Amino acid sequence: xxxxxxxYECMYILNPNLTEEETNALVEKFKALVEQHATLxxxxxxxxxxxxYEINYLSEGYYVLIKFSGAPDFPAELDRxxxxxxGVIRSxxxxxxx
Numbered sequence: 001x002x003x004x005x006x007x008y009e010c011m012y013i014l015n016p017n018l019t020e021e022e023t024n025a026l027v028e029k030f031k032a033l034v035e036q037h038a039t040l041x042x043x044x045x046x047x048x049x050x051x052x053y054e055i056n057y058l059s060e061g062y063y064v065l066i067k068f069s070g071a072p073d074f075p076a077e078l079d080r081x082x083x084x085x086x087g088v089i090r091s092x093x094x095x096x097x098x
Contacts (some may be wrong), residue, residue, distance in 0.1 A: 003066075004071065005039075005069050005070060005094070006069065006072055006095060007068075007069050007094060007096040007097075007098065008070065008093055008096060009066070009093070009094050009095075009096045010030075010067075010068070010091065010093045010094075011063065011065050011091070011092050012063075012064055012088055012090065012092075013051070013055075013062065013063055013076070014026055014061060014087050014088060015058065015066075015087045015089055016062055017058075022083045022087065023062055026087055026088070029085075030064070030066065030078075030081075030082070033081065034068050034070075037058055037070060037074045037078075038069060038071070039069045039070065041067040042065075042066075043064070043066050044061060044064070045064055046062075046063035046064065048060050057088065058089065079091065079093055
């Protein structure tokens with residue numbers, strides 16, 4: 001029997017050189033996308049933090065963590081959108097086991 005919903009965790013890092021309005025717009029865009037296609041469990045804005053290594057000559061990034069429950073096909077679509085959005089440095093979506 002196929003699973004109907006799974007719990008996921010998505011961490012993405014935004015470019016720290018974006019203005020506050022641009023950062024908030026991207027955060028709201030992804031929050032709305034998750035709320036459209038899944039159930040938002042928790043969202044944590046972690047703010048600017050130092051990266052472990054430079055990415056595209058940047059040593060800092062704005063971290064956001066989203067925990068959600070949704071259909072197994074949604075994370076692939078979310079990952080695709082994160083990958084093509086300007087301002088997103090890195091992203092990772094994992095399955096949560098609780």
